[in-house]
Amino acid sequence: MRNIGELCFAFYTPEGDSVAVSTGIITHVHTMSEAIKFMIRQGYEDDPGISEGDIFCNNDPDLGNVHTTDVHTMIPIFWEGQMLGWAGGVAHQVDIGASTPGHDPVATANRFEDGFYVTAEKIGEHHEVRKDFKIRAQRSVRTPLYWDLDEKCRIAGIYMVRDAVYRIIREEGLEYFQTFMREAVEEGRQIFMARIRERLVPGIYRTASFMDAPYKGKAWHPEQNHDFMMHAPMTITIGPDGSFALDMDGASGPGPFPFNASEGSMQGALWVQITQTLIYDGKVNDGSYLAAQHHFPQGSWCNPGNSLLAYGTPWAYLIPAFTGMFRLLSRGYFSRGYREEIVSGYGFTGDPTQGGGVLANGTYFPVSNFELCAVGLGARGTMDGLDAAYAMWNPEADMGDAEVWETIESGLLYLSRRFKPDTAGYGRFRGGSGWESLRLVHGVQELQLYSWREGRVFHGGAGLFGGYPGATGYRLFVKDTKFYDMVADRLPYPLGDRNPAQRELDNGLGGTMHLSRDGLILPQPFQNGDVWLSLFSGGPGYGDPLERPIDEVARDVEGDIYLPETAKSVFGVIIDEEPDGVKADPVRTEQYRAALIADRRARSVSYQEFWQEERTKVSQGNLAEPVRRMYRESMQLSPAWSAEFCRFWNLPVDFQFQP
Amino acid sequence: MKYDEKTLSALISGQLPWAETKEIMSGGKDPDRFRMVLEIVQSMVSFTERILLPLGPHLYIVQKGTDRIVKCDCGYEFGDYRTNWKFMSRVFVRNSQESLQELYHPDQGVDPDWMELREFYCPGCFHLLETEAVPPGYPVMFDFQPDLETFYRDWLQQPLE
Amino acid sequence: MAEHMPRILAIDAGGTMTDTFVVDEAGMFTIGKAQTTPNRESDGLLRSFDDALHYWDMERGTVTQHLMATVYSGTSMLNRLLERRGDGPIGVLVTAGMEDYFRMERAAQTYAGYPFSDRLHVVTHVHNEPLVPRKYIKGIRERISFFGEEVVPLYQEEVRDAVKALGRQGVKALCVSFLYSYRDPRHELAALEIAQQVLAEEGIDIPVYLSSRSNPVRGDLARLNTLVVEVYAARPSRLQLFDIRDRLRAEGSSAPVRVLASYGGTVSPDVEWLVTTLISGPIGGILGARRLSEVYHFENVVCTDVGGTSFDVGLITERELLTRTEPTVARFLLTLPTLAMDSIGAGTGTLVRIDPAVRRVTLGPDSAGYRLGVCNADSGITVPSITDCDLALGYINPEYFLGGEVKVDRERALAAIEEQIAQPLSSDPFSAAEGVVRLLETQMRDHLYGMVLGLGYAPENYRLFGYGGGGPLHVAGYTEGLAFQDILVPTWAAAFSAFGGACADYAYRYDRSIDLLITPETSAREMVAQSLNQAWEDIRNRIGQEFQRDGLNPAEMSFVPSVRMQYLGMLDDIEVRAKWPIDAKDGLTSLIDRFDELFAKIFARSARSPEAGYFVTKAIGVGILPTEKPVLPKFPLQGATPSINAHKGTRKLFWRGEWHTAQLWEMDRLHSGNEILGPSVIEAPATTFLVPPGRKAVLDAYRVFHLNNG
Known part of the structure; x- marks a missing residue:
């Protein structure tokens, strides 16, 4: 009954606090909680009423959801007339009827393009979904079949939750059950605080991350036609009692794009990260949520509080925003000696190839690829990061089989899926490697594709302890190619973009190449013979790359994780490619590494000199437009951040960037 | 739960075999770890000042007389731990196409108008201690300000002195 | 005791011990145990056989010739895979661009087999060491589409070059797996032809394996994994099986040696794809339970197997066993039809620790396995295990562990529990x-409760079998509060898997992906029926050839056709029996009806979704030939009171916070009809059955205990 594994079920108290959660996307543990609380605040008990057999639905990000493609179904559970709580289920749709096909739109600028909206709506009574709602829903999306299946699946699941609750009450009694509900949440809270005292060090941990939204020249809407930059500062304060407080004060503003993230989605992300590193073995419920205080500033991109904005793709901002969290906790693990828990961040689960097309036989097919959910994990504190197998929002990542994706996306054929050299963040321990896939458009009448990823910035802020961030993405596709001619002549057609300095795609394929450092691309038409490259991110590194053992660098080169020239320029390792394999030359490596250290000595400047130079850029406003805009937004939204900024650069307190 | 010094030394140096590393990851934590790792890293550095808290592969907060300072394993001293050690470091900023290109192909690196890559070196040994990938003009980050007193007094229940 | 005439020899060769289960004409059995000898498995097997026979005062030389059936199940192939001791190097040809299969895997393989906590705990996720290093994998330009269209023809020169290069690199076998070859094998077949030519030119004699031949099913990584495991782990096992067959033949046996396959049938060691026998141990238990269920006329049964490292549960519902087609074994996704078992890492060897942060007991995930625990002074184990706890609580007899062969020290166990817990x-x-x-x-x-509920049933609908080394000891505990209709513990619980293997049919099974949509449209229905009939005919012929090779008459086989199908758009297919040949009208309609009914049984009825149509994913055929199976002897019932010579004394045991004086009984000396009141411990050389206070165990005519409320 699964669909892409994007399913989660949970049980909530009558007030909407989660008590127990299934596996799946546990980002959603808290999202349904907000919708329940909204219904209570709005007086749903009187109008439209909350009775046994009622079915409610929500996908409004302004009420706690992540994006409209995550649809929640909730039922109140009653026992002998008394309301016990709520069961909720969430499933991710392949399409939600947004202005462009797909699940993570990029072209949208406001709510009215986000697709089908259901705002905490009663959609059924007497345990049946109303027919008029079914009709409306199925006519509001491009893939009515999947809507129907997913709705059935959510409902079947929540009734299983309800039956489980009934069983516990029958076996253990109502009183036991109600006590259990409270205690489960309290136990979750206790475990969380004990864990923090066990593994971290009290103090203040800080980082920041960024993301580009380069819409200028691409946008379909005039108000969107700018380059935007996201700022996500993150401070985690571990208090003397083991309390945990995460603060994003200073975050930049929302905008006319779908990357705005509701507070609920941020809470969900905090959640899913905590369960991957601190309380993976504890009880997963709102107890930990209660113990983890958080502040997502009102009016910023991460809590806009504005229902008119577009929220279709909050992941584009949210994923980079949380990369720092692993790194911050890792500093604590390091200080405590728990090196095995360290992770320096993660790769960007970006570049979701999306769109839709019509096959030669007239059948519509959605393109809603999820192979991106297998990117590189950051380097660990005792070993390299995990290659091509991590997704921050689902610890049970899986890229899926090519043959399974093509069953759905039958007009986009795989020409490759392979490691992409130089994507793994450099370091003593390297980040997990990224990879690429090249797709051939074939057998279609029409097709449109789009995607997004970071391109002008490193999304994660940095590596850890001198490790470097993984490579950025870029956009590459070729139209009007000579692919079929090459095949007819048995010429070696390209299989990807292994080394951008010597492009296979330049070699005989012809056609028109679209190449841009911007990962963002709005929907574009494609035709048979075109090729489309997807790039999946690597994770950041850990430690100084000049300290990486030379044999490991040689192995990286042999395995196409790094190009030989990168081994030299970054790791200082001189590689000889011999017929029986790749060898590192220890003597020349030692000399070269010494030369690189000498370079560092010669090229670096004192901190004061660096500070002066940066300050000049700031004080003169000599910064690119999107950067200025970002600073301006952050300073307007947070006087505290503004004051700290001015203090750091020794600027007047009323300093402002000009537009 | 307790691991011997040999195991922990291997863990720290990244040489512990996977099966054993996995066991440590999946098992409960050994409360004694902080003390044991402190002893191991103290034996690895050439200076004699007592290490109070490891901050990174090369950096430690140490007790020097009545001061608590950040010190590199090469011996370089960065000053009071409550001040960002980066203020005492040597800095190299990659904010041009040319310097970025030494590390990343232009397609796979950043746009220097949007972001620069800062490298903070130890002025003693020129090891790369931290990187920052931030837009130009971004304040230097103070990565971690530990609350040493609370940590020792309340969490470890040991004297800091 | 010369009245026994051994007819069936069933072997379960585990990682440490090889169990044999020997059955005579009347169904009487004897159990033997010996250390497994991985380098030459037949050594351990024969010793275990001798051990079994010595209980009957018999010698191997005089009885082997009377054997009618020999069934082998074992873990050696799996261990070879787990310990990376397989054959190689193997050369692999894949579709160009896909050469990183084994290094990228699918992320699902990086946490496969982990407990839930580690699946969340991402730092623990790692890739498998590739079975085939990257340098032995060559990409070939070609593409067949999902629809079977040749989009890119096979680049024959690339095949020539790749085969030549691999041959010179010294590969011992070649595997070919191209995208969508299950849909249209022409590129793989062409590659085979070229490869054979090139190898002949180069004077190299190595076999070439095709994924479209072994396993024409969808799922490129799993299909390739399965093909490579066949060469890597199964091929070496074949030689071991031949050796076993040869030695038994030399002893005078004319019985064929059959191997238990993961789908529940047994096959000859000559079978084309031996990888189907990769998972056999736990399968045996389910088959044993099914055999007993037939005898007792049970409909719904929960099979529970408590081993040293895992607790395996399988369900028989309305006499049906569920089959999964893409199991994860040894952290590899495989395309192997396998009887559904769900395991958790909890067994008698599970290690016990206290989480210091929250002062809670944590179990595992690691296990002492065959080393038992701290009580085994030679084990090197310092963390207490469940066995240590069982020993401390007085459940296990320290003097009689494995019939006294292993010395265990209760004081050591107690001290470790005291200090660490x-x-x-x-x-x-x-x-x-x-x-x-x-x-x-x-x-x-x-x-097990979750599994029963997951099918929409309650314990009240089921009976439960408890077996495996630790089953009889813990079954009272893990069923407490669950209202099963009955709880059964066979006296041969410790060799139950071997027994189950002996109960398996002689059967070959093949699956083929067909991916066809059944809509109301007549032409679509005609096409589905035609394709199914064709697929079944091909499969039937192929199975016929297997039996022919085994020297048997294919005309005598019964052929069972089935399909796997799902509602269009869903991802989980289920297996439905079919009739062959099938027609496009009533035939398909009744197939759909059976599917609807089965789906509602397995999943929630409300999730049924016939509107968009039915998707038939696979055609499946099983060919069965009758074979010798154990009969279950029925013993006359005697009185409820056991004979005095079965009583072994008393021991203190700790149960629910109190000390009790338990009566001790020797299992072999109890008779059908005897009733044992708890607190009691019933001991046998290979197993210990705990009857707690307030419970009662009744031995029935088939020498199976029923655990009731006293």
Whole structure:
């Protein structure tokens, strides 16, 4: 009954606090909680009423959801007339009827393009979904079949939750059950605080991350036609009692794009990260949520509080925003000696190839690829990061089989899926490697594709302890190619973009190449013979790359994780490619590494000199437009951040960037 | 739960075999770890000042007389731990196409108008201690300000002195 | 005791011990045990056989010639895979661009087999060491589409070059797996032809394997994995099986040696794809339970197997066993039809620790396995295990562990429990040990309860079998509070898997992906029916050839056709029996009806979704030939009171916070009809059955205990 594994079920108290959660996307543990609380605040008990057999639905990000493609179904559970709580289920749709096909739109600028909206709506009574709602829903999306299946699946699941609750009450009694509900949440809270005292060090941990939204020249809407930059500062304060407080004060503003993230989605992300590193073995419920205080500033991109904005793709901002969290906790693990828990961040689960097309036989097919959910994990504190197998929002990542994706996306054929050299963040321990896939458009009448990823910035802020961030993405596709001619002549057609300095795609394929450092691309038409490259991110590194053992660098080169020239320029390792394999030359490596250290000595400047130079850029406003805009937004939204900024650069307190 | 010094030394140096590393990851934590790792890293550095808290592969907060300072394993001293050690470091900023290109192909690196890559070196040994990938003009980050007193007094229940 | 005439020899060769289960004409059995000898498995097997026979005062030389059937199941192939001791190097040809299969895997393989906590705990995720290093994998330009269209023809020169290069690199076998070759094998067949030519030119004699031949099913990584495991792990096992067959033949046996396959049938060691026998041990238990269910006329049965490292549960519902087609084995996704079992890492060897942060008991995930625990002074284990707790609580007889062959030290176990568990919990060692055992049993209980509920049933609908080395000891605990209709413990619980293997049919099974949509449209229905009939005919012929090779008459086989299908758009297909040949009208309609009914049984009825149509994913055929199976002897019932010579004395045991004086009984000396009141411990050389206070065990005519409320 699964669909892409994007399913989660949970049980909530009558007030909407989660008590127990299934596996799946546990980002959603808290999202349904907000919708329940909204219904209570709005007086749903009187109008439209909350009775046994009622079915409610929500996908409004302004009420706690992540994006409209995550649809929640909730039922109140009653026992002998008394309301016990709520069961909720969430499933991710392949399409939600947004202005462009797909699940993570990029072209949208406001709510009215986000697709089908259901705002905490009663959609059924007497345990049946109303027919008029079914009709409306199925006519509001491009893939009515999947809507129907997913709705059935959510409902079947929540009734299983309800039956489980009934069983516990029958076996253990109502009183036991109600006590259990409270205690489960309290136990979750206790475990969380004990864990923090066990593994971290009290103090203040800080980082920041960024993301580009380069819409200028691409946008379909005039108000969107700018380059935007996201700022996500993150401070985690571990208090003397083991309390945990995460603060994003200073975050930049929302905008006319779908990357705005509701507070609920941020809470969900905090959640899913905590369960991957601190309380993976504890009880997963709102107890930990209660113990983890958080502040997502009102009016910023991460809590806009504005229902008119577009929220279709909050992941584009949210994923980079949380990369720092692993790194911050890792500093604590390091200080405590728990090196095995360290992770320096993660790769960007970006570049979701999306769109839709019509096959030669007239059948519509959605393109809603999820192979991106297998990117590189950051380097660990005792070993390299995990290659091509991590997704921050689902610890049970899986890229899926090519043959399974093509069953759905039958007009986009795989020409490759392979490691992409130089994507793994450099370091003593390297980040997990990224990879690429090249797709051939074939057998279609029409097709449109789009995607997004970071391109002008490193999304994660940095590596850890001198490790470097993984490579950025870029956009590459070729139209009007000579692919079929090459095949007819048995010429070696390209299989990807292994080394951008010597492009296979330049070699005989012809056609028109679209190449841009911007990962963002709005929907574009494609035709048979075109090729489309997807790039999946690597994770950041850990430690100084000049300290990486030379044999490991040689192995990286042999395995196409790094190009030989990168081994030299970054790791200082001189590689000889011999017929029986790749060898590192220890003597020349030692000399070269010494030369690189000498370079560092010669090229670096004192901190004061660096500070002066940066300050000049700031004080003169000599910064690119999107950067200025970002600073301006952050300073307007947070006087505290503004004051700290001015203090750091020794600027007047009323300093402002000009537009 | 307790691991011997040999195991922990291997863990720290990244040489512990996977099966054993996995066991440590999946098992409960050994409360004694902080003390044991402190002893191991103290034996690895050439200076004699007592290490109070490891901050990174090369950096430690140490007790020097009545001061608590950040010190590199090469011996370089960065000053009071409550001040960002980066203020005492040597800095190299990659904010041009040319310097970025030494590390990343232009397609796979950043746009220097949007972001620069800062490298903070130890002025003693020129090891790369931290990187920052931030837009130009971004304040230097103070990565971690530990609350040493609370940590020792309340969490470890040991004297800091 | 010369009245026994051994007819069936069933072998379960585990990683440490090889169990043999020997059955005579009347169904009487004897159990033997010996150390497994991985380098030459037949050595351990024959010793175990001798051990079994010595209980009957018989010699191998005089009985082997009377054997009618020999069934082997074992873990050696799996261990070879787990320990990376397989054959190689193997050369692999894949579709160009896909050469990183084994290094990128699918992320699902990086946490496969992990407990839930580690699946969340991402730092623990790692890739498998590739079975085939990258340098032995060559990409070939070609593409067949999902629809079977040739989009890119096979680049023949690339095949030539790749085969030549691999041959010179010294590969011992070649595997070919191209995208969508299950849909249209022409590129793989062409590659085979070229490869054979090139190898002949190069004077190299190595076999070439095709994924479209072994396993024409969808799922490129799993299909390739399965093909490579065949060469890597199964091929070496074949030689071991031949050796076993040869030695038994030399002893005078004319019985064919058959191997238990994961789908529940047995096959000849000559079978084309031996990888189907990769998972056999736990399968045997389910088959044994099915055999007993037939005898007792049970409809719904829960099969529970408590081993040293895992607790395996399988369900028989309305006499049906569920089959999965893409199991994860040894952290590899494989395309192997396998009887559905769900395991958790909780067994008698599970290690016990206290989480210092929250002062809670944590179980596992690691296990002492065959090393038992701290009680085994030679084991090197320092962390207490469940066995240590069982010993401390008086459940296990320290003098009679494995019939006294293994010395265990209760004092060592107690000391470790005291220091590592009781003190941190501020408890006494007995309460602490009991708390641990309760926690383990609760986890087991939740696991099997969840499985029953997951099918929309309740324990009241089922009977439960408890077996495996630790089953009889813990079954009372892990069923507590669950209202099963009956709880059954066979006296041969310790060799139940071997017994189950002996109950398996002689059967070959093949699956083929067909991916066809059944809509109301007549032409679509015609096409589905035609394709199914064609697929079944091909499969039937192929199975016929297998039997022919085994020297048997294919005309005598019964052929069971089935399909896997799902509602269009869903991802989980289920297996439905079919009739062959099928027609496009009533035939398909009744197939759909059976599917609807089965779906509602397995999943929630409300999730049924016939509107968009039915998707037939696979055609499946099983060919069965009758074979010798154990009969279950029926013994006359005697009185409820056991004979005095079965009584072995008393021992103190700790149960629910109190000390009790338990009566001790020798299992072999109990008779059908005897009733044993708890607190009692019934001991046999290979197993210990705990009857707690307030419970009663009744031995029935088939020498199976029924655990009731006293």
